[in-house]
Amino acid sequence: MSVQLDIDGIDSWGFKHEGPFIIAGPCSAExxxxxxxxxxxxxxxxxxxxxAGIWKPRTRxxxxxGMGEEGLKWLxxxxxxxxxxxxxxxxxxEHVELCLKYNVDLIWVGARTTVNPFAVQALADSLKGxxxxxxxxxxxxxxVELWIGALxxxxxxxxxxxxxxxxxxxxxKVTELxxxxxWRIFIELRRRCEGLPIICDPxxxxxxxxxxxxxxxxxxxxxxxxxxxxxxIDPDKALSDSKQQFTPEDLGKVIAGLxxxxxAV
Ligand code: PEP
Ligand code: MN
Numbered sequence: 260m261s262v263q264l265d266i267d268g269i270d271s272w273g274f275k276h277e278g279p280f281i282i283a284g285p286c287s288a289e290x291x292x293x294x295x296x297x298x299x300x301x302x303x304x305x306x307x308x309x310x311a312g313i314w315k316p317r318t319r320x321x322x323x324x325g326m327g328e329e330g331l332k333w334l335x336x337x338x339x340x341x342x343x344x345x346x347x348x349x350x351x352x353e354h355v356e357l358c359l360k361y362n363v364d365l366i367w368v369g370a371r372t373t374v375n376p377f378a379v380q381a382l383a384d385s386l387k388g389x390x391x392x393x394x395x396x397x398x399x400x401x402x403v404e405l406w407i408g409a410l411x412x413x414x415x416x417x418x419x420x421x422x423x424x425x426x427x428x429x430x431x432k433v434t435e436l437x438x439x440x441x442w443r444i445f446i447e448l449r450r451r452c453e454g455l456p457i458i459c460d461p462x463x464x465x466x467x468x469x470x471x472x473x474x475x476x477x478x479x480x481x482x483x484x485x486x487x488x489x490x491x492i493d494p495d496k497a498l499s500d501s502k503q504q505f506t507p508e509d510l511g512k513v514i515a516g517l518x519x520x521x522x523a524v
Contacts, residue, residue, distance in 0.1 A: 262407055262451045264414045266421045269456040269484055272392050274344055274364070276307040278519045280458065280485030282346060282365075283510055284310035285492075286500035287323065288330035296492045298337035300507020305514045308365065309334065309343045310487060314354055315499055316371045323498035331361045338364075350378065352385035359389060367394040368409065370426055370463075374398040379409045383416035392420035394458060401428040403444050403451075410452065422456035423448060424487060425478075427464035437466025437503070440474070442481060449482075458485040462503045468494075471503065472513050479519055488513070 269280055283306035288294045298309050311334055315325040326333075334345040344364035349355050350372045358366050372378050373396055386393065393413055398405045406423065414421055425445050427438025449457060459478030461471045475486055491497045494504040505513060 260451070261453065262411065264410060264421065264452055264455060265419060266414065266454060267419045268454060269422060272365075272420050274307055276485075279479060279483065279517075280308070280456075281306040281514065282308040282310045282458070282485065282487040283490045285312075285497065286462075286489050286504060287312045287315050287498055288326050288333055288347075289323070289498050291333045291336070293492055294330070294333040294337055295340065297490060297507060298341050298343065300492065301490055301510065302341040302343055304490075304507055304511035306488075306510070307343070308346055309337055309341070310346045310489075312499070313347045314350060316348075316350060316369055317499070328357055331357060331363070334363070335361050349382065352381055355382060355385040355389075359391065363391070365392040365394065367424060368396060368413075370396045370399050373409045374400065374405060376405075376408060376412070379412050383412045383418070386413065386418050387416050389418075390420065392422070393418050394422045394424050394456075396424045396426050396460070397428065397444070399429045401430075401439075401441050401444055403447055406444075406448065407452065410455070422458060422484070423452075424458045424460050425464070425483070426460035426487075435467070435470060436464060436474075438464050440464055440477075445481065445483075456484040458487055459483040460487040462487070462489040462500070466503050468503060468505060468509075471505070472516060475513065476517055479517055 288311040346365040430439040461474040491504040
């Protein structure tokens with residue numbers, strides 16, 4: 260069954276880009292220096308938007324849970340210095356309110372939030388009357404209806420700059436990848452939600468640097484509209500997702516090595 264979404268294509272969101280839309284930056288904003296240095300590096304890689312998690316949904320307590328509002332101020336500084344638009348994950352209406360306060364250019368809904376219709380509805384209600392672009396990561400479990408349901412909730416609340424991110428799904432199968440890709444679900448989402456921009460996040464999908472370039476290339480070959488890739492100035496010392504982040508220099512090489520065999524749609 261096809262899904263009617265009232266949305267504007269990614270090219271009308273106002274971000275400068277040619278070909279696939281690339282979002283890159285640290286898993287988490289940790290310090291002012293780390294954000295600014297990473298942003299300076301990422302700005303030279305061909306990426307179009309900076310990312311950094313400010314509120315981190317950690318699996319276990321007592322891990323680094325994000326810098327909150329202070330981190331948003333660093334992102335704003337990074338935007339002023341590099342000219343790159345900025346993005347972060349929001350999970351609650353309070354997060355949305357702060358992102359609007361600092362004019363964050365795009366927000367995304369994390370996989371752990373997409374699974375919860377109450378949380379998504381609260382986010383949707385807090386976005387009424389705004390025009391900030393919102394990307395919705397797939398839920399942790401391979402449930403296309405839950406993913407579409409989250410997109411519909413946001414769209415019903417008036418979010419027109421809407422897109423999706425495939426970051427892989429939890430699976431009982433043990434593989435090299437951190438989260439299993441499900442290209443069939445991606446194709447189904449694309450077929451059912453006509454015109455919906457869909458980005459691939461090979462970082463959370465792979466969990467390991469070495470596996471990321473091939474998955475990023477596969478995503479481009481499958482006509483994903485863009486990529487979200489994590490980058491940190493000193494990956495091995497990152498406070499979250501240290502194994503899957505590239506230095507900005509290595510990220511630049513990965514991006515330069517990607518082939519766009521088809522025009523992005
Ligand atoms: C992230 O983007 O850093 C993140 C926590 O991702 P996910 O929601 O895909 O786990
Ligand atoms: Mn991460």
